[in-house]
Amino acid sequence: MSPSAARAQAEPGRRAERKFEFMEPIEDVHGAASSGALLRSLQPFGTREHFSGNETIFSEGEDSDRVFKVIAGVVRICKHSLNGGRHISDFVFPGELIGLAAYTTQPFAAEAVIPVTLASFGKCHLDRLVESDARVRTQLLSLVTASLLTAHRLQFLLGCQSARERVASFLLRLAERTHAGRGARLDLAMGRLDIADHLGLTIETVCRAISALKDEHIIAVPGPHQVILSDLGALHALAIAA
Amino acid sequence: MSPSAARAQAEPGRRAERKFEFMEPIEDVHGAASSGALLRSLQPFGTREHFSGNETIFSEGEDSDRVFKVIAGVVRICKHSLNGGRHISDFVFPGELIGLAAYTTQPFAAEAVIPVTLASFGKCHLDRLVESDARVRTQLLSLVTASLLTAHRLQFLLGCQSARERVASFLLRLAERTHAGRGARLDLAMGRLDIADHLGLTIETVCRAISALKDEHIIAVPGPHQVILSDLGALHALAIAA
DNA sequence: CGACCCCTTGACATGCATCAAAGGGAGTGG
DNA sequence: CCACTCCCTTTGATGCATGTCAAGGGGTCG
Numbered sequence: 210m211s212p213s214a215a216r217a218q219a220e221p222g223r224r225a226e227r228k229f230e231f232m233e234p235i236e237d238v239h240g241a242a243s244s245g246a247l248l249r250s251l252q253p254f255g256t257r258e259h260f261s262g263n264e265t266i267f268s269e270g271e272d273s274d275r276v277f278k279v280i281a282g283v284v285r286i287c288k289h290s291l292n293g294g295r296h297i298s299d300f301v302f303p304g305e306l307i308g309l310a311a312y313t314t315q316p317f318a319a320e321a322v323i324p325v326t327l328a329s330f331g332k333c334h335l336d337r338l339v340e341s342d343a344r345v346r347t348q349l350l351s352l353v354t355a356s357l358l359t360a361h362r363l364q365f366l367l368g369c370q371s372a373r374e375r376v377a378s379f380l381l382r383l384a385e386r387t388h389a390g391r392g393a394r395l396d397l398a399m400g401r402l403d404i405a406d407h408l409g410l411t412i413e414t415v416c417r418a419i420s421a422l423k424d425e426h427i428i429a430v431p432g433p434h435q436v437i438l439s440d441l442g443a444l445h446a447l448a449i450a451a
Numbered sequence: 452m453s454p455s456a457a458r459a460q461a462e463p464g465r466r467a468e469r470k471f472e473f474m475e476p477i478e479d480v481h482g483a484a485s486s487g488a489l490l491r492s493l494q495p496f497g498t499r500e501h502f503s504g505n506e507t508i509f510s511e512g513e514d515s516d517r518v519f520k521v522i523a524g525v526v527r528i529c530k531h532s533l534n535g536g537r538h539i540s541d542f543v544f545p546g547e548l549i550g551l552a553a554y555t556t557q558p559f560a561a562e563a564v565i566p567v568t569l570a571s572f573g574k575c576h577l578d579r580l581v582e583s584d585a586r587v588r589t590q591l592l593s594l595v596t597a598s599l600l601t602a603h604r605l606q607f608l609l610g611c612q613s614a615r616e617r618v619a620s621f622l623l624r625l626a627e628r629t630h631a632g633r634g635a636r637l638d639l640a641m642g643r644l645d646i647a648d649h650l651g652l653t654i655e656t657v658c659r660a661i662s663a664l665k666d667e668h669i670i671a672v673p674g675p676h677q678v679i680l681s682d683l684g685a686l687h688a689l690a691i692a693a
Numbered sequence: 694c695g696a697c698c699c700c701t702t703g704a705c706a707t708g709c710a711t712c713a714a715a716g717g718g719a720g721t722g723g
Numbered sequence: 724c725c726a727c728t729c730c731c732t733t734t735g736a737t738g739c740a741t742g743t744c745a746a747g748g749g750g751t752c753g
């Protein structure tokens with residue numbers, strides 16, 4: 210009934226830390242709208258933090274007094290329900306920020322999908338910056354607006370699309386965000402279960418949808434964590450969303 | 452496959468304008484977080500606009516240069532897809548605002564569910580106010596943050612809950628928003644199709660879920676547009692969400 | 694080499710979508 | 724004032740997409 214049920218992953222930090230070279234040094238490639246001047250100004254106040262795969266960065270309900278920038282790795286933003294359900298509202302890639310919105314208490318958890326390096330800043334520094342610099346204000350609002358837009362996109366996907374369409378949309382969005390245009394090879398840092406919990410499906414359905422797209426030569430799947438988007442036209446046709 | 456498909460409603464404005472007295476004069480009851488000082492300062496610049504039931508207020512893709520406050524009536528915020536699908540990301544009630552986020556072009560459409568009265572302001576006035584008043588800045592950010600939170604809630608609902616659970620969550624949320632606590636009688640301004648497109652279900656499934664809850668004496672349904680929440684405990688138990 | 698974890702595929706079950714039709718309230722015209 | 728029509732809601736019958744259960748495969752780590 211409720212997808213993903215209680216088969217969540219193993220304990221944080223316990224799992225093998227696969228190395229994803231391809232994830233390491235990409236900084237601010239797609240960061241045009243994701244940090245820019247804002248974070249440059251914060252840089253002096255930042256401290257580095259490291260988390261291993263599946264480790265929790267912060268949990269739902271904690272105080273929200275820090276802002277994070279992902280330097281390397283991938284983070285998932287998720288909500289856990291009492292009966293074991295989980296929903297991943299977004300993945301966060303290098304160059305992007307976490308915790309900008311005006312929460313006093315975290316409305317969701319953040320967990321490392323693979324080993325992650327973060328820059329972390331006290332929110333007070335952001336507040337000070339916001340007060341003193343009008344450009345930062347504008348940027349802050351447009352970053353929060355962007356995540357609102359992303360949220361509405363996912364709502365549409367969850368409300369209106371079939372499994373195949375969801376997977377197609379997901380792959381396209383991932384391509385947009387991780388390598389803005391260089392070739393059709395895509396690296397999936399997250400596992401099938403993460404994808405399933407993000408798309409509101411089960412892991413089996415995600416597998417089947419991927420296999421189906423593969424059989425139709427719309428994508429190629431050299432390994433569980435690599436996808437090649439062979440037929441972008443067909444993918445876009447599936448992801449008819451707005 | 453895709454819910455709601457192409458059975459959207461009739462032409463804007465053509466439908467009968469049912470009167471919903473109960474919706475008229477409720478102003479700023481739940482507005483604690485929804486307008487407050489911000490709009491009071493904007494008041495002098497506002498003009499009144501009226502829309503009849505099912506009329507379009509603005510469409511997706513239009514320029515986004517105005518901010519609206521709902522004075523009376525109910526507005527739905529929705530996205531239409533090319534193949535006739537529709538998703539309603541939110542309903543907007545009296546006292547609440549539309550268009551605060553930093554969009555340059557509308558990412559969604561706004562339509563009157565029932566006859567609506569709006570106060571409308573040029574965004575430039577808001578910008579000016581934001582520059583001059585730090586309190587307004589804080590409030591603006593927390594309003595946008597609030598809608599981000601709402602969006603994540605709906606994502607969870609769409610990703611993890613069954614039809615019954617969705618309807619239960621919806622009714623509870625509606626109760627929260629429309630009458631903060633006075634009795635368990637609930638007025639549904641929107642029709643079943645609107646509810647379906649909001650919850651990612653079909654109209655028939657919504658009907659059946661409501662009937663089921665009625666048969667179990669969890670709610671009572673005096674008419675299609677009135678619901679009495681008889682067993683709040685059971686409803687909360689269904690809406691296990693976070 | 695063995696254990697574990699994740700991915701994949703198959704067989705089956707079911708919740709919800711789809712198709713179809715009847716009931717009820719509101720506005721309209723006779 | 725009544726009959727008609729339209730639209731929305733409700734309920735029933737059926738089918739399908741996806742969830743559930745189960746088992747095997749392949750990589751990685753110890």
